[in-house]
Amino acid sequence: MDSSLRSVAEQLLKDLQRTYSETNQIPDDLLIALRFVFGPCALQALDLVDQRSVTCVSSPSSRKAFQVLGGSGHMYTCFTSCHYCPCPAFSFSVLRRNESLTCKHLLAACLSQAMGLCQQEQVSDQQMTHILSGQTEAST
Structure with a gap:
């Protein structure tokens, strides 16, 4: 994907953070922009957020990861700092085909x-x- 699209995506997330902190809602124009930039996964992601499927796991050494319970019931450990998810869609659409x-x-x-x-x-x-080593997907 083009680096300018990544910049647009980063700015969109910053705008969403600012607007949501002020209003506790996402206005229609930002929803449309999310769908335009991220495609169909935007609505699916918002659904996961609505279902409170995301947990930020952190440790005393300040390491953190995000565990996301997918629609299939599988737990995925995602790393926002290095932009990685172990799911098949990420491997195929993002890494292999560079479509998303x-x-x-x-x-x-x-x-x-x-x-x-x-x-x-x-x-x-x-x-x-x-x-972090992948020995367990679910936190204990």
Whole structure:
């Protein structure tokens, strides 16, 4: 994807964060822009946010990851800092075909963070090591 589109996406998320913090809602123009920039995964991501499917897992060493419960019931550990999700859609549409900016799980993590709707969970550094290494997808 073009780097200017990534810049537009980043600015859109900043605008959403500012507007949502002021009004506690997403105006129609921002919803339309989300759909235009992110495609069909935007509505799916917003649905995951509505369902409170996103948890920010953090540890005492300040490491953090986002766990997103997908519609299929599978838990995906997403990393917004390096823009990665282990789901098949991310591998196929983002990495392999370069057709999308992101998947619904990673976008849901970004949106829930921007909107302040992310559930928070503290884990030990040892538990975080297991999460980050992929030894477990669900937090304990």
